[in-house]
Amino acid sequence: MDAEYAIECRGITKTFGTVKANDGIDLNARFGEILALLGENGSGKTTLMNILSGIYHPDSGSVHVSGKALHINSPSDAIGLGIGMIHQHFKLVEIMSAMDNIILGAKDKLQKPSSLKRKILDLCDLYGLKIDPEKKIYQMSVSERQTVEILKVLYRNARILILDEPTAVLTPQETTGLFLILRKMKEKGCCVIIITHKLNEVLEISDRVTILRKGKSVATVLTAETNEARLAESMVGRAVNLSIKRPLVERGKPALEVKNLTSLEPDGRKSLSNLNFTLYSGEMLGVAGIAGSGQKALCETLTGLSKAHAGEIAYEGVNCMGKSAAEISKLGVRLAFVPEDRLGMGLVGSMGIADNMLLKTYKSGKGAFINRKPAIRQAERIIESLDIQTPGVDAPIRMLSGGNIQKVLLGREIESRPKVLIVAYPVRGLDINTSYAIYDLLNEQKRNKTAIIFCGEDIDVLLEISDRIMVLSDGRITGIESAASLTKEDVGLMMAGMDFRDKVQA
Ligand SMILES: Nc1ncnc2c1ncn2[C@@H]1O[C@H](COP(=O)(O)OP(=O)(O)O)[C@@H](O)[C@H]1O
Numbered sequence: 357m358d359a360e361y362a363i364e365c366r367g368i369t370k371t372f373g374t375v376k377a378n379d380g381i382d383l384n385a386r387f388g389e390i391l392a393l394l395g396e397n398g399s400g401k402t403t404l405m406n407i408l409s410g411i412y413h414p415d416s417g418s419v420h421v422s423g424k425a426l427h428i429n430s431p432s433d434a435i436g437l438g439i440g441m442i443h444q445h446f447k448l449v450e451i452m453s454a455m456d457n458i459i460l461g462a463k464d465k466l467q468k469p470s471s472l473k474r475k476i477l478d479l480c481d482l483y484g485l486k487i488d489p490e491k492k493i494y495q496m497s498v499s500e501r502q503t504v505e506i507l508k509v510l511y512r513n514a515r516i517l518i519l520d521e522p523t524a525v526l527t528p529q530e531t532t533g534l535f536l537i538l539r540k541m542k543e544k545g546c547c548v549i550i551i552t553h554k555l556n557e558v559l560e561i562s563d564r565v566t567i568l569r570k571g572k573s574v575a576t577v578l579t580a581e582t583n584e585a586r587l588a589e590s591m592v593g594r595a596v597n598l599s600i601k602r603p604l605v606e607r608g609k610p611a612l613e614v615k616n617l618t619s620l621e622p623d624g625r626k627s628l629s630n631l632n633f634t635l636y637s638g639e640m641l642g643v644a645g646i647a648g649s650g651q652k653a654l655c656e657t658l659t660g661l662s663k664a665h666a667g668e669i670a671y672e673g674v675n676c677m678g679k680s681a682a683e684i685s686k687l688g689v690r691l692a693f694v695p696e697d698r699l700g701m702g703l704v705g706s707m708g709i710a711d712n713m714l715l716k717t718y719k720s721g722k723g724a725f726i727n728r729k730p731a732i733r734q735a736e737r738i739i740e741s742l743d744i745q746t747p748g749v750d751a752p753i754r755m756l757s758g759g760n761i762q763k764v765l766l767g768r769e770i771e772s773r774p775k776v777l778i779v780a781y782p783v784r785g786l787d788i789n790t791s792y793a794i795y796d797l798l799n800e801q802k803r804n805k806t807a808i809i810f811c812g813e814d815i816d817v818l819l820e821i822s823d824r825i826m827v828l829s830d831g832r833i834t835g836i837e838s839a840a841s842l843t844k845e846d847v848g849l850m851m852a853g854m855d856f857r858d859k860v861q862a
């Protein structure tokens with residue numbers, strides 16, 4: 357008789373130093389099933405999946421594959437057992453092609469390239485994957501890279517697929533594409549375990565959900581018998597209010613006026629094409645668009661990190677066209693930016709919170725000599741007010757969790773009391789509790805009359821939190837409308853390039 361479960365964990369415990377990352381976890385998943393694994397940041401999801409894929413060994417407990425208790429001593433053991441993991445941070449060789457990455461380290465190296473390529477394309481057909489096997493990794497989008505990672509495990513005949521937060525880096529359209537692939541895998545009898553923080557995704561894709569809290573498995577439920585509120589409650593341990601507020605704030609004076617703004621890529625293509633809009637103080641403007649539609653260029657151009665090619669940018673009437681970030685600050689413009697790349701552009705990972713506070717003062721040219729005291733006080737203030745989990749003001753920031761790092765960055769920017777605050781993907785990769793804390797923070801700034809530009813990827817969130825939504829497609833504005841008047845489908849059409857004003861006028 358076939359074993360009931362493709363994979364089963366019984367009482368898995370794993371300790372790192374003093375941290376019990378996994379504390380007696382039970383979990384099981386069947387072939388032909390999609391299991392979602394849900395839990396706040398730090399609840400032990402990745403650790404458990406790393407145990408299943410042979411990267412870590414449990415201190416105690418057992419792992420059963422198709423009913424047999426086994427020791428998975430290495431990733432190659434796991435692959436031998438048909439277990440493949442798609443990690444949160446991809447492990448591909450940039451300068452190699454997709455095909456070379458897929459076959460790297462696999463056993464059938466000696467076959468002809470043409471037959472290897474055929475095998476890859478056959479797998480693509482079978483699971484509905486789209487990839488050019490010859491394309492180099494560095495030329496690929498995040499979603500294409502993910503496809504290569506998936507192919508890599510399928511190529512090794514994995515039947516148990518583990519995906520660690522695969523949608524955190526995808527646009528809504530790419531997520532839809534990934535879900536089609538996961539359903540195909542399920543249809544073909546694979547066992548899929550997916551980690552995601554987005555409750556709507558859990559409800560959409562999974563058959564069952566296992567919830568971890570503080571290293572323990574607290575519940576396993578049938579997806580059809582649960583809802584977002586119950587999942588959130590079981591994850592956090594108490595009821596969570598899942599509605600995002602949109603406080604009504606009277607629209608103030610123009611905080612930012614953009615006219616005919618055009619900016620160019622290094623290769624001469626237009627990254628922004630003739631943008632016209634006004635942002636008002638006390639307004640939250642949501643910016644939507646599929647990846648590469650111009651949000652990044654917009655943020656960088658508005659903040660002086662990259663130079664605009666033509667047009668006008670004025671903050672409260674101060675002309676900032678062609679000015680660098682430092683020059684904009686010297687002009688007295690109170691502009692703050694929370695970039696997508698928190699540790700690259702925003703903060704220095706090796707430094708503590710206090711020194712990261714100082715960094716902002718230096719950048720704005722205000723720090724003539726070093727006095728750490730105000731920075732330490734500032735750091736203490738934001739640790740307290742934003743409930744940041746850290747050993748202290750001098751603990752290196754890179755040791756903190758993603759959510760805490762984001763709070764440090766936002767906290768620092770808010771400390772400068774900006775008139776205009778630009779945030780790019782502020783909740784990417786963060787769990788629900790932290791995401792809602794960030795939404796509250798932004799709304800509080802709005803109540804203080806700050807004008808906010810919120811570049812986001814979750815259309816539901818943008819529709820709930822924004823006053824107006826601006827949609828970019830291919831560097832152009834395809835619509836700028838009151839959020840309350842739009843549906844998710846409207847936004848999707850504009851993201852795909854349809855000019856909403858044409859539809860409204862037609
Ligand atoms: N290699 C490691 N060394 C020390 N602590 C770790 C290590 N991996 C994870 N942890 C800790 O174990 C806990 C669970 O982490 P993780 O499994 O990554 O959680 P999740 O994936 O649910 O966010 C966290 O407190 C984390 O800091």
Ligand SMILES: [Mg+2]
Binds near residue numbers: 402520
């Ligand atoms: Mg994780």
